[in-house]
Structure formats: C-alpha cells, structure tokens
Amino acid sequence: MRAKGNQERYSVGDHLLQIAVVVGAIALVLGLGGSIYYGLAAHNIPINFSFLSQKSGLHLTEGLTLDWSDGLSLQSFTSNHTNLQALTLGIYNTLKVAFIGIVFSTLLGVLIGAGRVSQNWTLNRVSLAFVELIRNTPLLIQLFFWYFAVVLQLPALRDASVFYGAIASRQGIYMPGILAAPTWPYFWWAALFSVVVVVLVLAYTRDMGRRAWRWPAIGVLLLLWLLAMAMLGLPLRVDLPVASRFRASGGWAFSPEFSAILLALVVYTAAFIAEIVRGSIEAITQRQWMAAFALGLKRRQAMAYIILPQALRILVPPLVNQYLNLAKNTSLAIAIGFPDLFNIYGTIANQTGRSMEGILIVMVAYLLLNWLISLLMNIYNRRLLARGKR
Template structure:
C-alpha cells in the first residue's frame, strides 16, 4: 500500500529540541557567538572607561565647543585660533575632501590616457607608458610624497624670483599663487554652471535617442562645452551683480592677496594622482582588452576612425568591466590621503592629531577619523555601485 503524498500546504514539521537536530545546534552556536562578541565588547568598553576614570581623563565630545588655540595653514572656510575644535576638524575634513575629489578626477584622466597608451601601436609610446606603470606601482606612495615635497620646496625659487607662467599666477617654494574672484556674481556663475550641466545631460539623452531613430550623430561634446563656458557668463552679465578680481602681489618676503596652493597640497595631490593613475591605467587596459577584437574590425569596416571606435564602441562596453575595480582605486586615493600628515598638509588626520594632543581625547579623536573615512568611502561606493548598475547589461 503506497503512502499518501503530503499536501504542499501542509504545516512544516515541528523542530525537535535535541542536540542531534542540526537546526537546533546552529541556533545554539549563533547564540553562543553573539554572547562571546557581546562579552568581548563589554570587556573592552568597561576596561577602557575604568582606566580613563583612574587617570582622571574625561570622556565625551564636549571639547568640540572649546577654543582650539592653534592655527591651520590652509582653510577653505573662515577659521582662526579663536575658533572651536569642531570648526578646526571641519576645516581638516574639507581639506581631505578637496584633495580626494580633485585627485580622483585627475587620476582618472591621467590613468585613462596611460591605459590607452599601453595599447598603442607606437612602440615608443607603449614602452614609456609600461615603464611608468611598473615604476610607479612598485615605489611606495610615502616615498613619492617625500620626493615631490622635496622637489617643490627645494628646487623652486623664492618669492622674489618666482616663476610667472601666466598673468597673475606665481610659482615659488611658497606654493602657487593665483587670482581669485570675490562678489555676489560668483553665485550667478555657479547657478549658470549648474544649469549648463543639467542642459548638457538633457541634450545627451536627446542625442542618444535621436541617433537610435535616425542614425545621425549630434556633436554633444562641442555644444556641452559651449554651454559650460558661455551660459555662466551670460547669467552673470544679466544679473547685474559685481565681481572683483583679487590678484596676488609681492609684498616683502611673500605674496599677499589671491589664492595660494601650498607646497604640501601640491606635493600630496601630485603624489596621489601619479601613484593611483598607474593602477587605473591597468584597470583601463584590461577593460579595453576584454572587448572582443571583432568589435574593432566591424567598426573599422564601417569606416570609423580608430579614435571614434574607441570612444563610441569600445569604451562604453569596457566600462562594465572597468567600473568595479575603479571603485577600489577611488577608495584607495581617499584613504591614502591620510598620508598627508607626513608632509604637513592639514587634513583631518593632522588636525585631529593636534586636537587630541591638546585635549587628551584620543579615543574620541580616533573615532571621528574612522567615522569620517567610513562615511566618505561608503558614499563613493554607493555612487559607483549605482552607476555600475545603470550601465550594466539588462538580461532577458
């Protein structure tokens, strides 16, 4: 007599509370693991608080509202020694973000060019780019930072003999002095630039759809560049607001006025860009080589030039391979910026290091550094993952 089949809607069998049941054992193991982790965390926190209390060291973040009492060389926002520790840390964070964002853009451009050069049919260009990649990847970044800082601070002339490559721009061992613009017109320039970016995105989408329908290629790049250059100036002109140009001038032994890019910032930026570009070049090279050779041959058979094939056919397909490892390089350039403390650039690590030396709040300072880098890194990862999903092939 055959056993009747169980209904698919039958209630699941009850779990036996027995050590021989694998499900029961797994639950017990997980509970024990959580208790062990919780006990370790409790021990560390309790031991830390007890040691701090025995040494009469206060805990908490109340020190952020106290006067800092130290100067910072580069301040993207208003700051003085009379400002609070909280504002000093904000200055350090902005300095970190500034060098990281500029470094990401420049390293991407340089790394892409070198990655393409490694696949060049010209023997000399291919070998030079290969040597660059091998040398830069195998020399520690810290040594490169020391090298560039020594080059900038020791070989460049003093302020009185400063190089003058462009009108209003001076290059010396004190940094790069360049003109700045002040006034209400800056806001209208920024608004015009944002509007130009939005219009360029809309135009690019329209051009893509128009090309799919008619096959005609619209010169999106030229029109986008024209919008970015002309529209901000037009909006400022019709706004009626004023702007003043502050040009640096030599007064005494240093320059006054304008904007200064310090040797520390320049050395850190150059070192990060040149070092990371070598890794990005390999990412780009491998992404291009992942595209089937038949794509090149088919495009060339249609009469497209090599540059058009690379820009319109190969790179869009290679991006699907390039983006994931490129995310890691962007995270590396952000985290490697913490080496700025070695050459005196006032990033968040340097500022908090000075803060904890004055206040004794070492644990809070380290926690803020960890939280800052974690937040920035996760933000970059979220954006890159979103972009990676956006360009990924949709499977049917």
C-alpha cells in the same frame, strides 16, 4: 515545479545567511565597543566628547572651517575656534585633496592606459615604464620625493616665473582664480540650484513619454540665466595672482604641502588606473575592432566610439577601489605637515588626551567619505548597466 521550489528554498537560505552575517557583525562591533567602554571606565577614563566645544588654540592657515556664530558660513580658521571646527577644517582639506585627486588621477590614468595599448612603440614603452616605476615604489617615498625634491626646490617667489598667470614657487603654487562678480552676491547658490534643477529634470524625463519636456525645461532655465546676465552683467571674473617679494595675493593659492600630497596621490593612483584601463580595453574581443575597421573607422575613432564605451562597463567596478584607496591615503599627509583630518586629530588628541574619542570621529568621517564615493560610483555603474541593456 520541483526546480522552482528548490530555487525558492535556496533563495530563502541565502537571505537567512546574509541576515545571520549582519547580525553577527553588529554583535561583534557592540561587543568590542562595550569592552572598550568598560575597560576605560575601570581606569576612570570615561568617554566624553565635551572637548569638542573647547577652544583649540591652533594656528591653521590652510583650508576653511564652518562658522555658525553669525549664520552658517565657511571662514578662515583662528585660534579662537573650537576643536570641532578644527576637525571640520581637517575634513574640508581631506575632501579637497580627495576629490581633486580623483579627477586628475582619472584623467592621467586614462591617458596612460590608452598609451599602454597604443601601437606607437615609444608611447607604449614610456607608459609601461611609468606604470612599473610608480606601482613598485611606496607612496610615502613618492610623497617625500615630490615634497623635498620637487616642490621645495622651486625658485623663491621673487624669482619665480609667471606662466599664463600661474606662479610656481617654494612658498606655494598660485593659479588664476574664478570669482563671482560683485553684482552677483549669490552666484554660487544660484549655480547650485540650477544644477539641482537640471538633474531633477533629467531624472523626471527619463521615460519616453516625458522626453519631449526635457530640452524645453532646460531652455527656460538657460533663458533665465541670459536675462539675469543682461541685467547684472557677466557673473564671473578672472582673478590673477600678483606676486610681491615674500607673498602673492589674488587667484587660487595652494601651499607646498597641498601641492606635494596632491601630486603624489595623482601620480600614484594614475598608475593603477592605467592598468585597469589597459585590462578593460584588452578584455574587448578583437571582433569589435574588426567590425569598427569594416565600417571604415580609423583606430583612434574605433577606440573613442566603439571600444572605450564598452570597456567603461568593465572599468568602473575596480575603479571604485582606487578612489577609495586615494581617499584613505590622504592620511599620509601627516608626514609633511599638511593639516588634513588625521593630522589635526593627532594634535587635538595630544592637547586634550582624548585619543579614543578622536579616533572614533576620524573613523566615522573616513567611513562616510568612502560610503559617499561608493554610492556615487554605484549609481553611475547602474546607469551604465541599464544603458547597455537597452
């Protein structure tokens, strides 16, 4: 009974300490905010966000922005759009680089990490050299290398070669795109609705008593898609880029700046992810390898079915930090002129003189982006831990 009372007392003390820390942090933020507000007011510089509704006059050709003049839609940016829409375009470009970079850096990092623990001497040494070279070189220098020494050294568009429909030139990289067929005007909304329905079905049928309804419900959704395709035809079509003398049309176009920042972030982050993968794999005891070999599995099978699923529980928490670093490092794109959120903020601040308001918007945007990444990864991590307890 005494031990239980001590445990409850310590638990209450821990909660009180956490509450005190949160209250202190809020008080500190409010105090700093008040000091900044009154300091600016003393110099007749009130905080004002009315500049967001002013026309920007900017010419931005990379990315899309929200347009609500005739319904909510994503449109190309024009000089008549407001500063708020310019910042929205910057958020769009930042999200595009961050999420594409997370996907490809994870894939590359896992491959290199697997090479770090490979018994093939050549593959192991090459992976080690890659990790040591990339990790010990500043990201900004790597960004300049990819932009000036690689992307801008590609052939001109009229001399570029076509490789499986893709065109790589100094004017940009053009990839075959996937577009909705004209007979499917609301295909992407239907696809999003289907994904939401599948997620809800999987969440509702997690209990064993409801597990029998899972595949029939998904089967009904699949049947509806098949009936729609029988009536409207195939929903997607491939759009190949076509190059002319100075520009290309069709497909997916990526500017030289976007290609450079994406390459730099993917390669740089993959080097750190590779070390996380290596450490997670080596944290699994040799008994697991011995048990897999005793079952007659080859090394590759043991890695895929025994080691990696266990290493994944160790790998996810430090992986979140690398994803957050990648999202924040997108701000380095200002060095090569890519119109991300931080770059557009700087331009608007110079035009309007509203640096304080702009930096507050940028800070909140990056904070929400990092919270979103952390939330998704924490949900996935909890599912992994819950699966391991079964």
